[in-house]
Amino acid sequence: MEKEQPRWAEVFKIAMPLCLSYIPIGLACGILLNAAGFNPLLTALVSMLVFSGGAQFMIASMLTTSAPMHTILVMLFFLELRYALLGSSLSQYVRGTSKKFLYFFAVSLNDENYAVNYLKFATDKEWTPKDALMVEHYSLLFWTLANLIGSLIGNVIKIDLAIVDYALTALFLYMIVMQIKNKLTILTSLISAILAIVSMAVLKSTMGLVVATLIASLIGFAIEDTLVKKGHTKGFWLKRIKPKASRKVISR
Amino acid sequence: MTTTNHFILIILSMLVAFGPRFIPLRIFSTREIPQWFNEWMKYVPVSLFTALVVKDVFMNTKNYTFVGFDYMAKILASVIVVAIAYRSRSMGLSVVFGLVAVALLAMTFPL
Numbered sequence: 001m002e003k004e005q006p007r008w009a010e011v012f013k014i015a016m017p018l019c020l021s022y023i024p025i026g027l028a029c030g031i032l033l034n035a036a037g038f039n040p041l042l043t044a045l046v047s048m049l050v051f052s053g054g055a056q057f058m059i060a061s062m063l064t065t066s067a068p069m070h071t072i073l074v075m076l077f078f079l080e081l082r083y084a085l086l087g088s089s090l091s092q093y094v095r096g097t098s099k100k101f102l103y104f105f106a107v108s109l110n111d112e113n114y115a116v117n118y119l120k121f122a123t124d125k126e127w128t129p130k131d132a133l134m135v136e137h138y139s140l141l142f143w144t145l146a147n148l149i150g151s152l153i154g155n156v157i158k159i160d161l162a163i164v165d166y167a168l169t170a171l172f173l174y175m176i177v178m179q180i181k182n183k184l185t186i187l188t189s190l191i192s193a194i195l196a197i198v199s200m201a202v203l204k205s206t207m208g209l210v211v212a213t214l215i216a217s218l219i220g221f222a223i224e225d226t227l228v229k230k231g232h233t234k235g236f237w238l239k240r241i242k243p244k245a246s247r248k249v250i251s252r
Numbered sequence: 253m254t255t256t257n258h259f260i261l262i263i264l265s266m267l268v269a270f271g272p273r274f275i276p277l278r279i280f281s282t283r284e285i286p287q288w289f290n291e292w293m294k295y296v297p298v299s300l301f302t303a304l305v306v307k308d309v310f311m312n313t314k315n316y317t318f319v320g321f322d323y324m325a326k327i328l329a330s331v332i333v334v335a336i337a338y339r340s341r342s343m344g345l346s347v348v349f350g351l352v353a354v355a356l357l358a359m360t361f362p363l
Binding site for chain 1: 253255257258259260261262263264265266268269270271272273274275276277278279280281282285288289290291292293294295296297298299300301302303304305306307308309310311314315316317318326329330333334337338341342343344345346347348349350351354355358363
């Protein structure tokens with residue numbers, strides 16, 4: 001028998017890999033926000049209230065190119081729209097909770113704690129909405145602290161921002177890799193890449209991202225639907241790809 | 253922009269970020285999600301993240317033109333990140349090695 005641990009410590013252990021990985025990204029984000037003219041207090045505030053790596057990097061880079069506020073907000077809306085999908089896929093697990101709980105849960109939901117919580121809900125029967133909220137709050141704490149420290153570092157030393165900016169791309173690449181389940185996901189990704197180039201070049205704006213996402217995801221969905229109906233669930237496209245390493249890094 | 257404007261931007265950003273997170277969670281926690289919707293949603297994150305990566309690596313974001321293989325440092329760093337992510341499945345390692353790789357590669361290749 002293992003020693004009985006308090007629940008907060010057990011949940012913290014599960015959230016730990018996520019919290020640690022927020023440190024480099026949070027530092028990078030804090031540095032960029034500082035360069036965009038946010039003082040450390042505002043950087044901490046935006047980390048707590050918006051709590052989204054993608055959104056904060058985007059605010060920083062759009063402020064440095066002095067984009068008007070409404071343009072920033074429209075872009076943010078499209079970027080944050082993906083949380084609608086994450087939220088609806090988690091909703092089945094937070095049934096029967098109060099409106100107040102959902103409010104708090106939604107405020108600090110983001111890509112990474114979603115990944116941890118979704119996996120825990122799907123595999124661990126003991127996992128409660130309260131645990132999930134705790135994971136969100138741990139990650140929020142680490143994210144905010146890392147941003148704050150990044151903001152302070154940015155004041156002191158000079159760093160090449162184009163390089164720091166790449167942290168976000170690396171983060172998205174990681175999330176793509178974690179999404180790869182079969183060859184059809186890879187195909188969908190390639191379709192999205194081509195559509196993104198074409199639609200951004202045509203629309204001359206980041207609206208192209210939304211167009212590419214919608215069309216590529218619908219194509220992926222349509223192909224899977226067709227394959228399943230034909231009974232090709234174990235075929236070339238849908239056969240599961242097993243990761244080389246164990247999944248324990250994020251799943252435990 | 254002034255600090256006051258930044259503060260207003262943060263508050264508005266919070267609202268913009270909150271809507272998409274809260275509304276579907278609220279609706280679908282009392283109603284059944286249609287099966288097709290879930291099946292479709294599976295392909296949304298991978299599509300969006302790919303589009304965002306492509307924007308950074310293959311597009312000039314000032315005038316939205318395709319730059320091909322101009323940003324060689326980012327392209328090579330991305331290959332490294334994918335390999336590390338695939339092997340380690342760790343977000344922290346992927347980002348740290350990605351930053352180191354792009355910093356080193358930027359010395360010899362255009363960023």
